[in-house]
Amino acid sequence: MGTEATRTGIIDNARKSEYIHLKKDVYTILPKGISLIEALLRMEISMDKYKTSELGKALKAVYRGEITVDESVSLAEKEIAAVFASVRRQSPPETDVYDGFYRDEVGICPLCGGKVVKGTYGYGCLNYKEKNCKFTIWNTMCGRVIPLSAARSLLETGTTAKLVGFVSPRTGKSFDARLKWDPQSQRVGFDFD
Numbered sequence: 001m002g003t004e005a006t007r008t009g010i011i012d013n014a015r016k017s018e019y020i021h022l023k024k025d026v027y028t029i030l031p032k033g034i035s036l037i038e039a040l041l042r043m044e045i046s047m048d049k050y051k052t053s054e055l056g057k058a059l060k061a062v063y064r065g066e067i068t069v070d071e072s073v074s075l076a077e078k079e080i081a082a083v084f085a086s087v088r089r090q091s092p093p094e095t096d097v098y099d100g101f102y103r104d105e106v107g108i109c110p111l112c113g114g115k116v117v118k119g120t121y122g123y124g125c126l127n128y129k130e131k132n133c134k135f136t137i138w139n140t141m142c143g144r145v146i147p148l149s150a151a152r153s154l155l156e157t158g159t160t161a162k163l164v165g166f167v168s169p170r171t172g173k174s175f176d177a178r179l180k181w182d183p184q185s186q187r188v189g190f191d192f193d
């Protein structure tokens, strides 16, 4: 992450932005951080140190008078345009994009019977504060958006239709699966049958 010179600043920013949390010398990732990384993966935006130094090269070239400020801006513009061109190319079908709005009702919580609504990072139970209910379906799982309709079906019937285009973060292979609620582990998991 970054270079030795920039790492401390990056970690500090990540902490201030609530992507990660520091407690007794141990960093843990927060939901917002997971959400960010999944978005970057989905948009194929590379944030590794080689990429960062590549972008830095343009700034150094301006400093040395090899290119103009305008030229460096147009390089950055091209870079950004390329990112969004690739996102458009692999946009999922219309029904699979983020749908619904913040606080849209999704269904009844299988853990506490409370109301599940769409939140910032996923579909969550409104009793999370009062009863410490931890029920959540994340907005994205394995690089794929979980649409509101799937979340509704999961709460109503305990399962969803087969969703295509998940990508295993471990193997990089794509796979299709239903989501199902497992009452035993009290988690939402994949169903490959």
Ligand SMILES: [Zn+2]
Pocket (backbone or CB within 6 Å): 109, 110, 111, 112, 113, 114, 125, 126, 127, 128, 133, 134, 135
């Ligand atoms: Zn609940």
